[in-house]
Amino acid sequence: MTDLTGLRLSYTRAELRRADLNPDPLAQFQGWLQEAIGADLREPYALSLATADAGGRPSVRTVLLRGATPAGLTFYTNYDSHKGRDLSANPQAELLFHWPELERQVRAFGPVTRVPDAESDAYFHARPRESQLAAHASDPQSAPTPGREALEATFAALHDRFPEGSEVPRPACWGGFRVAVQEWEFWQGRANRMHDRFTYTRSGEEWQIQRLMP
Template structure:
């Protein structure tokens, strides 16, 4: 067995006080995200998405945040993927952002709905053309495939089906999801594992903020 018990870092970069927090958790999140983007961190908009199926079996994977507004946090995927099937059966999710260089993480959880088709189509056509073709090629996402050659052949065939200069349509099985966040947690690493943690819980008329034990 690999022994990792002696590997650890000391978090000494910053502190998080109640007075530092914005009353609006979305504004707090956007501020931290912009700091991470401005610092040039690698894909600071990447997040771990946790879902569960109808039986409660959990699953987690990395996806990319593609919008953060009053209506929620948005990402895109194949509706027939593992995550898509989970969300069809159990439309709840938790998102985790971890910015190691800033010794910070943010958790956000809530109910998930699909993004309107028109909005999904607009975003689809903002993606690089090869990514648009890949969305078609990877269906049904998460399903077994014989080998890499089979996948490459499918991708090549799509180049023929949609030659350069023609529009690649958004597949009906591909679109967006939006998480209407009902609870946020902001975590700042601290020395000796005495971390700062604050939770925003949605209540009638706003948000209740409370410090959590580390």
């Protein structure tokens, strides 16, 4: 195996000063996300979602951000999936966005709630038809399957059950979660590991900004 101890990069692309920060962390995040999209990065809206079950066992996986508003950060999944069960038992999560080409990352933590059914319906029907069918085929998500052939057979049967031109209903077990962010952290890589890190934490209706040691 390659010796990993000598592999490292020095980050020299940019700096992050207190004066650069928007007083509203959502606006700061939206600005960085837009820069990542504008840089043609691959799926810059992808994030690592960390959850824990009722016993505290952590899990992490990649999902896609589908909304960033004052109400929170939204993603969609099967409610009976591993992450869905975690969030039912322990409704809080941390999200991590990593844009290595920009030498940046953002962390966001907060309590999690389900989005209203009407909102989940609207997003579900905005998805490609094949993705709608896949949401049915993979239910219950995270459960064992006898093999790829069984999954493909289920997918094919759904094409017959919901022929082209018919509406594919949203599965009752599929919908959105929203993280009401209570703490943000913005990280900009710097040379010699002297990174810039700032947190935003709630203080009533205001946000307190603090620089952290790298």
